[in-house]
Amino acid sequence: MLVDVSTLLPAVTVTPGLFALVAALLVGRRYRWLGYAGASIAGLGFLIACLLAVFAARGIGVDRVAAVLLLLVFGVSTVVQAFAIRYLAGDPRAVRFTAGASLLTSASAGMVTATTLPGLAVGWTLVGVALCLLLGMYWHLPAARDGVRRTAIAFLIGDLALWVAVVIVTARWGVSDLRALAGESFTGPLVPIVGCLAVVAALSRSAQVPFHKWLPATLAAPTPVSALLHAGVVNAGGILLLRLAPLVSGDVARALTIVAGATTLVYGAVVMLVKPDIKGALANSTMAQMGFMILTCGLGLWAATIFHLVAHGFYKATLFLSSGSAVAARRRAVFNPLPPVMTGRRRLLNGVLAVILPGAALYAATLVIPLSADGQHAEQALLIFAWVTGAAATWGWLGHRSGPPGLVTVMAVLPPVAIAYLGLVYAATHYLAPALPAATPSALSWPILAALVTTLAAVAAVRWSPGTSLHRAIYARALSAGYISSSLPAQSRGARS
Incomplete structure (x- = not known):
């Protein structure tokens, strides 16, 4: 060679x-x-x-x-x-x-x-230190100092949890090689403790509930730093859970992972919809996306975890780096005539089409590229995610391009996009399969996913029905929940460097 x-x-x-x-x-x-x-x-x-x-x-x-x-x-x-x-x-x-x-x-x-537990923990900690250094680039800004403080506290909790788990595993079972974890039999009362410690570390790094406040507090950092954070660092939670899969596959650790991921997914999605600023909306979008990633870890869908975090990483980096262009486009839109307000009948029709058309396109794609037995649950979870994303995109397009031309465009674009997406998922899951832990889908996988889709659909229905008392109540509560108050003392906030 x-x-x-x-x-x-x-x-x-x-x-x-x-x-x-x-x-x-x-x-x-x-x-x-x-x-x-x-x-x-x-x-x-x-x-x-x-x-x-x-x-x-x-x-x-x-x-x-x-x-x-x-x-x-x-x-x-x-x-x-x-x-x-x-x-x-x-x-x-x-x-x-x-x-x-x-x-x-x-x-x-x-x-x-990393191939060893200590090596993984050292890399994990160094990533957190490097990020905090980057977040402190504009240290003279009170908001930047507040973001660094919140991030450092969350990371410190997670790092301590991870290091304690590493010490317990190496001292109790004498295992330090990550590749040997799958072949070990972990038993005893320390197993759920180690699993929960690893989950806490992952939740803190991926900004999951209850560690979710640090991520929106970092927006004072320059855009390239935000891109590195949202496209890379927050993915570390899913990577950690994947590497420590034999330790976090117990019932207690999985339940903690599923609850935190599902809760953060819904919370981030709701707050994202009410954020008036682009970077604030993107931050909460990242939180929701990481909630989906953590949820797939809890459900044992490891192929979906890797596919999603890689796709989200490149996608979110693009969004942050183009946020300035989005702001400029929004300013230009102020001088353009507003689109006509949709009637209730038109809104209902567009909503039905937004649900049916992406689903039909994905179903047709499965006839061209059938789902395989290996990794089937992971592929189906990604199809649900694609369906929700396609529904949102279709709704937005039909809202701006109403009538037959817009509908024809959607029907022409969705099938080839669905086939290309499913082909990419198929190729990625089969490439990764030999290196992934055995998929351990829970019996509750489909009920949980169905409940989440139903919840998000209900939120979307409320979001697209302005003027109702329920809409106003949820909007006000979500806006309040997404507000980040400074944790700095008043004297420090007013200080100048």
């Missing part, structure tokens, strides 16, 4: 960290070339991750899950650092961002490729 994978993987993990050290020594200087160098190193890491993914498919070097996660880590880092070169042009903190982003990239790569 012309490439030694055993040296390639450590090199691609350590190199961004070494560059971060070099950039840290130059903090305060205005060296634009450092930004280009950081983006180039991340881009090279992405190319190497592509090569590792090919090797992983052949059973060489690195497992498939790690290879896919490396694609996410280096792909998002490349795009965000390249965007930041122009976004932070002239800002004396640009070099600090480059150093922090490179450290975050290195720590994230180390975390997703």
Whole structure:
């Protein structure tokens, strides 16, 4: 073999960290070339991750899950650092961002490729430290200091829980190799305690209830930092639960995971609908998406977890980096004539079409690409998610393009999109299957998913029926629930640096 994978993987993990050290020594200087160098190193890491993914498919070097996660880590880092070169042009903190982003990239790569419990915990903690450093870029802003404080407290709780779990597992059972966890038989009263500690760590990092307040408090950070956070760091909860699947598969840990994920999904979705600012709505959207990811972990649908967190990572990075363009478009829309208000009959018709058409397209797609027996539950969970997303997109399109032309466009676009989506899900689940823990779907999987879909449909119905007393009551409560008050003392809030 012309490439030694055993040296390639450590090199691609350590190199961004070494560059971060070099950039840290130059903090305060205005060296634009450092930004280009950081983006180039991340881009090279992405190319190497592509090569590792090919090797992983052949059973060489690195497992498939790690290879896919490396694609996410280096792909998002490349795009965000390249965007930041122009976004932070002239800002004396640009070099600090480059150093922090490179450290975050290195720590994230180390975390997703770790093969031991201590290595996983070290990478986990370093990711949190790197993120807090990035969130503190504009430390002179009271909102930024408040966001760092909230984040640090949530991360400290989660990190302590994870380290205690690592100590218990290594001391009680003598296991430190992650690959050996599946072959061990964990029994005794400490098993549910370890499982719950791991779940607490995952919930804190992914901004799940009751740790959900820190994520919306970080919006004072510059947009590239928000993109790295929402597209990468918050996904760590799902990665941790996947790596520690044998420890979190007990009834108590799974129940905690399912309840927290489902609650956060509904909470984030409702608050997102009432947020008037774009970044605030995106933050709560991330919270809801992470709720779905954590829920799939609790239901044992590991293929759905990985597929969703990778897709959401790239999608949310795009949304944050284009948030400025969205604000500009909204300002231009102020001067445009408002679209006609839909009648009650039109609203009902559009709602029915928004539910039926995506469902019919997905059903037709399953006839072209049948669901397989392996990973079938994961694929079906992703189909439900796609159905809800398609319904929202169809509703929005029909609201702006009413009449036969809009309906014809929807009917022409949905089937090929559904087939392409299902084909991608099929390919991804089969690629990941050999490296994933055995799927352990609960008997409550479908009732839970059905209840969530029903709840979200009820919320959507209320959202699209303005003027009613129920709409006003839910709107006011959701707006109040999404408000983040500063945790800083009044004197500190008024201080200037």
